Amino acid sequence: MSELQLFKIENFIGGNQDWFTDYWMKIGGCGAVTACDLCIYFAMVFREKKLYPYAVEKITKEDYINFSNIMKPYLAPRVHGINKLEIFIEGFNAYLYDKKKKDIHLDGIYSNCPLQNFKDAVRNQLDKKMPVPYLNLKHRDPRLRDYVWHWFWLAGYEEFNNAFMVKVITYGSIHWLSLDQLWDSGYEQKGGIILINMDKSKSA
Numbered sequence: 001m002s003e004l005q006l007f008k009i010e011n012f013i014g015g016n017q018d019w020f021t022d023y024w025m026k027i028g029g030c031g032a033v034t035a036c037d038l039c040i041y042f043a044m045v046f047r048e049k050k051l052y053p054y055a056v057e058k059i060t061k062e063d064y065i066n067f068s069n070i071m072k073p074y075l076a077p078r079v080h081g082i083n084k085l086e087i088f089i090e091g092f093n094a095y096l097y098d099k100k101k102k103d104i105h106l107d108g109i110y111s112n113c114p115l116q117n118f119k120d121a122v123r124n125q126l127d128k129k130m131p132v133p134y135l136n137l138k139h140r141d142p143r144l145r146d147y148v149w150h151w152f153w154l155a156g157y158e159e160f161n162n163a164f165m166v167k168v169i170t171y172g173s174i175h176w177l178s179l180d181q182l183w184d185s186g187y188e189q190k191g192g193i194i195l196i197n198m199d200k201s202k203s204a
Contacts, residue, residue, distance in 0.1 A: 002126045003156035003167060005045055009059045012172035014153075019065055019172075028077030029068065030151040030170070034133050035092050036064065036071050037153060037169065038196075041131050042104070046198065050099045071095065081149055085110065085135060085192050088151070103199045110192035111183050118183050118193070119164050125195055126157055133194040134168075140186030146171070147182075154193075 006013055014037045017029040025032065042048040044056045053070070054063040075082060075091040082088050085108030096104055109121050125132045132154035136147045147170070156167030157179070166182070168175040185191070 001156070001158045002123075004041070004126065004129060004131060006155060006169070006174075007040055007044055007056070007059060009064050009172070010061055013174050014169040014172060015064050015068070016172035019061055020068060021065065022069070022072070024077045025068060025072060028081055029072075031077075031082035031088055031091070032068055032071045032075040033170075034151040034153050035075050035088075035095065036067050038092075038131055038133065039067075039071075039095075045129065048101070048104075050101060051096075082135070082151065083137060083149070085194060088133065088135070088194060105197045105199065107195045107197075108192055109195060110190045111185070112190045115180065115183050119179060121193060121195060122154060122164075122166065122179060123157060125193075126154065130196045130198075131155060132196075134182070135191040135193070136182060136185070137189050137191045138185060138187040139182075141181060144177075144182070147177075 009015060015033045017026055017033050020026045020029055039051040040056060040059065043052040052067065054067060074095045075088065089106045089108060092106060111118055122132055134152055134154055136150050139148055152168050152170035154166045155169050158165045164179045165176050166179045168177050
């Protein structure tokens with residue numbers, strides 16, 4: 001079992017695109033929300049203060065919404081959404097570049113890989129205290145309709161004999177879901193995860 005340190009935005013855990021005043025960000029701002037949450041996590045846990053321009057000691061909705069407007073040019077909503085890992089990586093890398101952060105590296109793994117490989121990647125990241133951005137596209141399970149064509153992030157896992165459960169942060173709250181179930185979407189077009197690594201030898 002591994003769980004990351006979380007942060008509150010007033011009475012919520014992580015951000016929520018429903019707070020946004022911009023219409024398109026409210027409809028399709030989940031990628032930007034995930035990026036904003038990552039920056040807050042890095043600022044809080046790894047002291048990467050360049051990435052979040054407000055106080056991490058007391059995060060307000062107002063500050064978060066203002067921050068989302070800073071992130072919007074990098075991960076703006078688009079017609080088909082941020083529907084590829086490469087789009088997220090490119091946008092977030094551009095933000096990191098502008099903040100002169102050279103020590104954070106992003107790679108992607110699509111869920112068309114074997115389930116065990118997918119689980120191993122999630123486990124390894126979370127054991128290193130790294131959050132795991134997750135892109136879920138179509139899914140055959142109607143119970144996951146709130147996660148269709150949606151970005152969120154993983155902040156923990158717990159393994160059982162017949163299940164690998166992950167702690168999902170989205171919509172301002174925590175949800176525990178089965179990674180096996182998420183991976184098995186039933187569609188050819190797959191989502192995936194972003195792997196984050198930090199190389200402190202290149203820290204600016």
